[in-house]
Amino acid sequence: MTSALNSESETDAESDDRTRSQSCGSRGDSDVDTGADGQPQPHTIRLELPDQPGQLLAALEPISDNGGNLLSIFHERGNVTPRGRIPVEVDVEATPDRFDAIVSALRDGGVNVVQAGAEHYAEEVVVLLVGHLVDTDLSDTLRRIEQCPAASIADFSLNAPEGRTDTSSARLRIATRAGATAEALEMVSDIAEEKELHVVEPLTGGAA
């Protein structure tokens, strides 16, 4: 399962205070925005795990066992709780029934579930960036957006008809936490301003 692979790579990255693995591609074409009954939806589970090898992997097994699709893991090693536990935020896509089963299985297995159910990457926003994207270090731009806890890049396209040196355009599909779309857009806008890029933002909410 991809979830197991993600968790392994996650535990290896111990040098970072906050590390995350992302498997947005695995979301496929499922419509995560509908929220309709019975449809798979993104959910966030907050766990606190003892700082011991194998704990993360053990905590993730009930997710795949119960048909959940692991979207991302936040392993907040730099944020140890007063009782010495490590907070972990797991994003899972699952139908409401399966999500309930996942949470029950985690609790039955003795995992400390702090919070479950609030949607995490519940919203998606598409923005365009225009300007000297390549010359202004495109990978740095993307990395900085990805570093924002409220946002994750789900899809990226570059259109550079004049080659690397002239004006080009990029389309970013950004998954954001529920209610954090404005924050994510502001962050993109700040990075763009610093790099003298133009942002074409979407109309959000019920507009358009």
Added chain:
Amino acid sequence: MSDGKRLAVVGAGAVGGSVVDLAAEYGHTVVAFADSSSAAVAGDDSGIDAAAALDRKADEGTVGDADPDDALHADYDVLVEATPTTLGDAEPGFSHLQTALERDRHVVLANKGPVAERYGDVRDLERNSAGQVRFEATVGGAIPIVSTVEDLSPSHVTAARGILNGTANFILSRMAAEGIDYEHVLAEAQDLGVAEADPTFDVEGTDAALKCVILANVLSEGEREFTLSDADVEGITNVPGSALELAAEDGRTIRLVGEATRDGIRVGPRLVPQNAALAVTGTRNIVQLETTHAGQLNLSGRGAGGPETASAVLGDVGRLE
């Protein structure tokens, strides 16, 4: 419809000319007509010879033998202010309005300047006058936007947004449809008369911003006064064809969208779904109103043009008490 009014029309461009041309059809009489250097003033209540004044404007560049100031002091019920929009002190339009209000006459504006740049001053003058000020024609040409907001009551409208500049919309829709770049489409738009020789006002977003400033002033009902300097404005000159292509791949397009609320004004290129109400094509305009009890209203139509804008002016004249 109210009784016929006596109109003084100041400004002899496409809008002023059309008002003079169409006034009789709406039951009104033009008693004075002025451009920046000349005027035609009627000797009695039967009004000026509209056709003769318009012909003279076309042939000689003047509308009559009188002084423009004579038109402002003629015996009219309503001053139609249709001189070009100016920024800052909004002159000479503002002084024209002031003259009429101080004489207790009504004013109908097609000129955006006074209500975009000096809304508080305009309302102060109106309070001390028996005359009223109306300005439907300043936002969205033929589309009844200001009167719709009035009908809903501004306190029940939370936001207005839309496509309020036909030139910018024409350029963006042509760029998207034909895959050609900004400079080529601009040249085409200038050949067609859709864009002016100096398109700055339209393509930099200033014109759309002025309309949004007016809407924000209407929505805030005097609690806060907005001017162009309060607007966050970005034009379309930085939108390349490559960005429109990326938008289209995703079922979207880019439009110069203006937004007005009680909190501020923002104009800039925005991504909208290709099938969205706001994704109008060509020179068409649209305004979307968010209301507390009536849901979302979409009003679209022709946002510019002489007869179209004149119809909004004459609609305002008809609404005067």
